[in-house]
Amino acid sequence: MKKQIAKLVVVENTPLNVKHNLLELKSHSPLTEMLPGQFVEIKVNGSESTYLRRPFSIHRVDYDKNTIHLLIKVVGKGTKSLSELEAGDSVDIIFPLGKGFSITENEEVLLVGGGCGVAPLYFLAEQLHRNGNTVNILIGGKSGEDILLHDQYKAYGNVFISTEDGSLGEKGMVTAHSIFSSHAGFGKIYCCGPDGMMRAVAHYAEKHKIPCEVSLENTMACGIGACLCCVVESVQGNVCVCTEGPVFESSTLKGWTVENEIGCSLD
Amino acid sequence: MADLTVKIHNLELKNPVLTASGTFGYGREYDDFIDVNDLGGIIVKATTSKHREGNPYPRMAETPMGMLNAVGLQNKGIEYFVREIYPKLTEYNTNIIANVSDSTIEGYVNVARKMNKLDHIAAIELNISCPNVKEGGMAFGTSCPSAMAVTRAVREVYDKTLIVKLSPNVTSITDIALAVEEAGADSISLINTLLGMAIDSEKRKPVLSTITGGLSGPAIKPIALRMVWQVSKVVKVPVIGIGGIASASDAIEFLLAGASAVQIGTSNFIDPAITIKIIAGIEEYLIKHRIAKVKELTGALIT
Ligand SMILES: Cc1cc2nc3c(=O)[nH]c(=O)nc-3n(C[C@H](O)[C@H](O)[C@H](O)COP(=O)(O)OP(=O)(O)OC[C@H]3O[C@@H](n4cnc5c(N)ncnc54)[C@H](O)[C@@H]3O)c2cc1C
Ligand SMILES: Cc1cc2nc3c(=O)[nH]c(=O)nc-3n(C[C@H](O)[C@H](O)[C@H](O)COP(=O)(O)O)c2cc1C
Ligand code: FES
Numbered sequence: 001m002k003k004q005i006a007k008l009v010v011v012e013n014t015p016l017n018v019k020h021n022l023l024e025l026k027s028h029s030p031l032t033e034m035l036p037g038q039f040v041e042i043k044v045n046g047s048e049s050t051y052l053r054r055p056f057s058i059h060r061v062d063y064d065k066n067t068i069h070l071l072i073k074v075v076g077k078g079t080k081s082l083s084e085l086e087a088g089d090s091v092d093i094i095f096p097l098g099k100g101f102s103i104t105e106n107e108e109v110l111l112v113g114g115g116c117g118v119a120p121l122y123f124l125a126e127q128l129h130r131n132g133n134t135v136n137i138l139i140g141g142k143s144g145e146d147i148l149l150h151d152q153y154k155a156y157g158n159v160f161i162s163t164e165d166g167s168l169g170e171k172g173m174v175t176a177h178s179i180f181s182s183h184a185g186f187g188k189i190y191c192c193g194p195d196g197m198m199r200a201v202a203h204y205a206e207k208h209k210i211p212c213e214v215s216l217e218n219t220m221a222c223g224i225g226a227c228l229c230c231v232v233e234s235v236q237g238n239v240c241v242c243t244e245g246p247v248f249e250s251s252t253l254k255g256w257t258v259e260n261e262i263g264c265s266l267d
Numbered sequence: 268m269a270d271l272t273v274k275i276h277n278l279e280l281k282n283p284v285l286t287a288s289g290t291f292g293y294g295r296e297y298d299d300f301i302d303v304n305d306l307g308g309i310i311v312k313a314t315t316s317k318h319r320e321g322n323p324y325p326r327m328a329e330t331p332m333g334m335l336n337a338v339g340l341q342n343k344g345i346e347y348f349v350r351e352i353y354p355k356l357t358e359y360n361t362n363i364i365a366n367v368s369d370s371t372i373e374g375y376v377n378v379a380r381k382m383n384k385l386d387h388i389a390a391i392e393l394n395i396s397c398p399n400v401k402e403g404g405m406a407f408g409t410s411c412p413s414a415m416a417v418t419r420a421v422r423e424v425y426d427k428t429l430i431v432k433l434s435p436n437v438t439s440i441t442d443i444a445l446a447v448e449e450a451g452a453d454s455i456s457l458i459n460t461l462l463g464m465a466i467d468s469e470k471r472k473p474v475l476s477t478i479t480g481g482l483s484g485p486a487i488k489p490i491a492l493r494m495v496w497q498v499s500k501v502v503k504v505p506v507i508g509i510g511g512i513a514s515a516s517d518a519i520e521f522l523l524a525g526a527s528a529v530q531i532g533t534s535n536f537i538d539p540a541i542t543i544k545i546i547a548g549i550e551e552y553l554i555k556h557r558i559a560k561v562k563e564l565t566g567a568l569i570t
Contacts, residue, residue: 005540043537048332050485053537094539195447196413221327221334222536226292228312228338229327238320 001032002097003224010089011067017145020116022059023070023081025091031068034061035100036124037215037247039227040068041223043092044078053241054078055220057120057192058096068095071148073116099225101213101247103127108134111157112201114174114193115141118148120215124190129156136160136183140174142199143167175200186210187208191250202250206258212250269553270560271546272412273307275505276428276453278362278390280307280528284518284546285532287509287532288366288392288432289338290483293352294359300539305546307528308362310392311352314382316374318344328465328474333484333511334533335463339479340368340397345378353385356379362389364430368397372420380424390428393421395447396436396459396481408434408459411446423449430507433457435487435494444498455498456507456530458491480493484533492524499525501565513541515548522564 008025015021041053060069074083085091101124109128113121118139118168128135135157141147146252161169162177170177174197186208191201192215205212218230218241225243232241233254239245250256271282290311292305294349304308328335342348348365356363365388375393382388395408395417407413418431427471431447433440435458446456460481465474473479491510499506508521509530518529534541553561 005300005538049329051332051537052329052334219325219327221329221336221533222290222296222539224296224539226290226296227336227536228289228321228341229336231321231324231326231341233324235284238324 003094003097004032005092005094008068008093010085010087010091012087013060013083013085015083016148019074020148021072021074022149023072023082023085024067025070025093026065026067028066029127031061031063031066032096034058034068034096036103036127037100037120037213038098039120039223039246040070040093041097041220042082044081045092046081047077049219050078050081051222053094053248054082055097055217055221055223056248057215058123059119059123060126065208071116071119071203094223095238098242098246099244101190103131103135104188106132109136110179110183110186110189111135111137112174112189112191112193112197113137113139114197115146115247116195117191117197117215120192121190122149123154125153125156125243136186138162138174138177138179140193162246165223173197175204180204185206191215198250199256201257202253202256205250212259214250214253214256215247215249232251269550269558270495270562271550271553272560273562273565275430275507275528278308280362282307282563283522283526283528283549284542285310285362285364285507285528285530286529286535286542288394289336289493290535293356294363295355297535297539300328304360306361308364308389308495309359310354310364310366310530312342313340313366313368313394314342314348315340315369316345316347316377316482318342318347323476325474325476326480330463330465330482330484331486333482333486334466335475335480335482336460337475339477345381347384349381350439351428351512353387357387358458363387364390364392366392366394366432367421368394370397370399371401372417375417376420376424379421381429382546383425388427390430391421391425391545392430392432392456393418393452394432394459396432396434408432408443409437411442414443415446415450418447418450418452418552428453430454430456430460433498434459434495435490436462440494440559441497441501444502448502448504452504454507454527455502457498457507458487458494458510461487461490483511485513487511488517495521495526496568505570512545513537515545515552517550517562518545518549522561523566523568525561525566525568527565
């Protein structure tokens with residue numbers, strides 16, 4: 001999978017709510033094969049304070065239309081500027097980067113996404129479904145409006161929702177959802193979202209001896225393994241999230257196992 | 268076709284564009300984007316005597332037109348370099364320059380001695396911005412006696428081209444430059460990163476795990492240019508300019524200020540193919556200005 005720098009054209013930039021946009025980018029040449037969990041690095045134009053590229057997970061790939069979809073949450077200057085892109089604008093992008101999720105076959109799997117952490121899960125659900133897995137997708141957020149595009153996952157599996165204010169799905173933290181107690185025996189768990197949520201899910205997986213993959217969002221300068229700025233402590237020492245990850249087997253991350261517990265719990 | 272070749276002591280470069288240590292990995296990271304062999308050479312990331320894990324995350328803070336880093340020389344040590352990394356580097360058909368770092372003189376000497384035996388390592392660049400543990404953590408490169416001592420010790424064990432890379436975090440850059448020249452440097456490269464700091468006001472916390480870090484990128488270019496100009500006026504050895512170079516005109520400015528070659532660092536992160544574009548741009552400039560050889564630009568500033 002050769003990495004490339006390309007200019008893609010904005011097909012559509014759809015606001016999903018005040019903070020989130022779905023950005024669809026089209027390539028002139030056929031897209032190379034990409035894996036769920038891989039990411040892109042976008043150059044944001046127009047401001048000296050958005051000097052470095054910004055990393056985003058690949059939300060969806062449409063090989064027929066030659067488009068990549070990104071789910072972008074506005075948190076600062078760069079994402080604000082990306083949310084203002086219009087159809088026809090050109091975007092300078094490097095992709096595909098990193099290692100993706102490993103796709104298991106013919107198992108019952110659970111995907112857990114919190115907030116914008118759902119971004120890579122659509123692409124993942126699609127691939128898992130294609131490989132004969134029974135897919136369960138649990139999406140959490142503060143309130144109903146944080147739960148993005150939940151209907152689109154229905155084509156690939158069972159969708160479960162939890163919100164902290166109870167405005168949609170079960171009330172409470174995503175990690176308190178009843179699926180964890182009612183549904184034992186997942187063959188694999190995939191998780192992407194806030195750090196605390198991922199750690200809690202990783203602990204649950206460890207206790208129940210279920211392999212668990214998490215996707216990290218360390219800040220990056222290069223995205224291609226050249227600067228060593230994005231490291232995470234693994235059992236093999238410091239490793240680059242941009243090349244060895246962003247997806248990691250949670251048991252290989254230091255401080256993520258129950259022995260070195262930092263205070264998250266989920267039974 | 269203009270003549271892009273330059274000479275740094277015994278080192279023949281097909282063009283004056285090198286990559287800066289710590290920003291270009293071991294070259295492989297860029298193979299998908301460019302043909303690394305088209306570069307004048309690559310300076311690979313720092314090698315120390317022993318394995319180093321580097322500093323804890325977070326190691327990076329973005330700043331206006333630049334970034335702070337606190338990587339802390341993460342590398343697997345010279346033995347691993349010789350065994351695992353060097354064989355792959357020999358596949359490249361351009362100059363491979365090793366960046367040598369450590370926190371003791373013995374450490375520098377150990378790495379330099381081993382590098383000396385590697386045929387495909389065309390030169391070493393001594394990074395004297397590292398803290399000198401014995402002198403209480405002050406960088407070797409911030410005092411003339413310690414900069415001289417480390418350069419001299421390495422000179423004794425290293426026969427090929429010895430480049431010494433200066434830290435800009437000093438009062439008089441020319442004093443340090445003259446000191447390392449006297450101690451046996453064949454070339455001087457500058458600048459390394461400028462000590463800086465970033466704070467997250469919402470969290471009331473420093474952004475970097477180490478609180479302070481090294482500033483690089485276009486933000487430092489004016490300072491780098493000034494230092495290259497000052498140093499190249501006083502030393503006889505060739506100077507290599509580094510700091511915020513992001514275009515061919517930036518590179519040419521450094522040559523005019525007195526550099527014989529340049530290194531591209533942080534800009535590789537924004538555009539992994541920038542080096543090749545800079546080489547093409549330098550050639551275009553020479554043709555446009557009817558200059559036959561890039562060498563003629565060195566120090567050609569009209570004042
Ligand atoms: C591999 C990877 C995949 C990602 N995928 C997505 C995605 O699919 N959708 C999405 O919306 N975002 C994603 N992110 C996060 C996204 O890159 C950042 O939110 C973005 O770079 C912020 O840019 P900004 O200029 O808007 O924010 P800035 O103005 O730079 O910063 C604003 C605030 O956001 C915080 N911030 C900046 N970068 C990050 C980061 N990497 N992680 C967490 N907080 C950060 C800063 O600390 C600051 O408080 C991903 C990050 C990584 C590393
Ligand atoms: C992430 C990063 C790592 C670096 N690591 C090293 C290093 O190991 N040794 C060294 O001599 N300089 C190192 N540098 C400094 C660069 O080689 C260069 O001197 C500096 O970044 C200024 O050039 P620039 O503005 O073009 O990046 C590093 C710089 C960055 C940004
Ligand atoms: S971001 Fe540069 S090594 Fe990962």
